Amino acid sequence: MTQDLSGAEMVIRALKDHGVRHIFGYPGGAVLPIYDALFQDDGIEHVLVRHEQGATHAAEGYARSTGKPGVVLVTSGPGATNAVTGLTDALMDSIPLVCITGQVPTHLIGNDAFQEADTVGITRPCTKHNWLVRDIKDLPRILHEAFYIATTGRPGPVVVDIPKDVQFKHGTYFGPSNIKHKTYQPRIKGDLRKIEQSVELIAQAKRPIFYTGGGIINSGLLGSQLLREFVRMTGFPITSTLMGLGAYPASDKQWLGMLGMHGTYEANMAMHDCDLMIAIGSRFDDRVTGRVDAFSPNSRKIHVDIDASSINKNVRVDVGIVGDAAHVLEDMIRLWKAKVLRPNGAALKSWWMQIDGWRARNCLAYKTAKDVIKPQQAIERLYELTRGRKTYISTEVGQHQMWAAQFYKFEEPHHWMTSGGLGTMGYGLPAAVGIQVAHPDALVVDIAGEASVQMTMQEISTAVQYDLPIKIFILNNRYMGMVRQWQQLLHGGRYSHSYSEALPDFVRLAEAYGAVGIRATTPGELDEKIKEMIDVKRPVLFDCVVDQHENCFPMIPSGAAHNEMILSDAAGEPQVSEAGKVLV
């Protein structure tokens, strides 16, 4: 099945052949032939963003909430450079993106032509792979490889840079069947001997814990199902990274909450004191481990990861299994059953008693006030009033993000979209746009901060244009809250440039954009305003004015170990060593 098509037509055709329904983009000179082909084809819906960064985050939200690749189409030069933040974000969080960039015609490359940038050079370190297509003959193969590489193995972003003359040229198009790559062959199945060794260790464990991450989400719904099955079979406690929330239901009694810098006391203490850690699809990020030389000092560690370079990178493990989480879990369950293994019931019982003692500290407790809304309270109320609706939540980055992770209870995978690795302020609003495009009837809420949301505020205009009823729930404390918190705890309360002197009136701003603005300032009106927000079938900017000085606890200060957490009820200033102050 081959066909004579122009390069631009090949792009559209390849997108359709890969099942793409929606793309996010912004036109410009070097990509006009593709936009022209798009205009003459009605199989693909294009969402016009207001800034290319918005396109990449929208595509990330789309990808993370569907399990399908997100597709971005931008022009050369500034179009491509504006996409860099989103590409880097997708690389850090293993999100499959296919980003197609226009490029100046081949004869002008290297000439400092108008809107020329070395796109493959700039995006080389922030993509899984990228290509500059100089010859129309290579275009169909590269387009198919792009989807294959973005979506398989450890997913990630790819860039296909297509000069304008190649978009005009005609060539022979062939479909995506039998895509094989000479060198790229991701490993899916884990080493059975090591899996067998792991289940033996699991059966012997006295103080075990599952520590799971975004890799479970990326292994698809089956990954979450198998995780649930295996965790319940063993009766072990489970914690997860920020990226892994939703893989295991937060309402389950074996769930300890998120771990790490702002994780729960019980999760971090259990990680510190465990004798067996079963890490699946998580990567021992520094926000998770704290001080590595004091990280879970007495445990044996099993690590399942699809990326061989994640194993033994930050923390040395005893059993490293390279493979896809779902496949390895499937083998674990099969071997567990075949060997008729049972967990050590008596030991597990006393381990749970110890964990219940930590749980009793009630580490997420906070004091409410009569006249001011506490940010934690706002998220708790948002959760209560939206639960049971399969709400999709995205976030920006900062305190509100951590509170969302702590207080919003995720029951299903693919419902939590956040910028974990890169920590990109401005991620949440465009991500919500992408999620809503993928799930037009769902409730999509971006839990935001007033500082973050202003980084990509203009995308509210995209939401208005496409009737995407996203809800931007701003916890407005007039500070860059996490920066302020660190300045309070680590820099002697010198709040250097972390206060926004001039904020827009978000309600009137919403109205100016043609969206709906709602403001809540007291706890008494919170529920009613949130309900109003949910009921409006239009984009909403919700200005939730909260306590300016609330800090996010628990917290493991930098340079400290899991068992050295600061809790909210800790009296006085927490002690941070001089050494800890130089860390971030």
Added chain:
Amino acid sequence: MTEQPKSAYFLVDNKAAVISKTFAVLVDNEAGVLARVVGLFSGRGYNIESLTVAEVDHLDHTSRITIVTSGTSDVLEQIKHQLERLVPVHKVIDLTEETPGIQREMALVKVAGQGEKRVEAMRLSDVFRARVVDTTHSSFVFEITGNQQKIDAFVDLMRPLGLVEVSRTGVVAITRGAEAM
């Protein structure tokens, strides 16, 4: 003196011994592949002591990159995995430990001088089995092949004898025995 701060952002155990390693990396000779390898090293803060690259199969368009690098054993393990992660990489082998290999480097060494120094340079080049590839009444260009230490030693000896310029190829390496990489 405060204790050295410790977190994932610091190499916690800086006391681990730094060792040198030679990797052979077989890659598809596509545009930008060398930039990917070099960018990986600079981006992740790895050392490059020597790097050579050339196409080794003109039909298959595969190139072989030989990299001499150094780091702690953990870092070297990471380097191997990170190289393997690059899409156009076929294979990475460690030519130092897993399969000890032969390493060679070539250098062109220009020495200028007259009289006794010139005679001495000529005599030493014989000892090192260097060849004279260019000569004038006042200069030689020697071609010398060997491992890095041999070339270092030759260059050091030439310094007082009128060394004016050195050009080195960097290390190429291959395994011993009948097996291919």
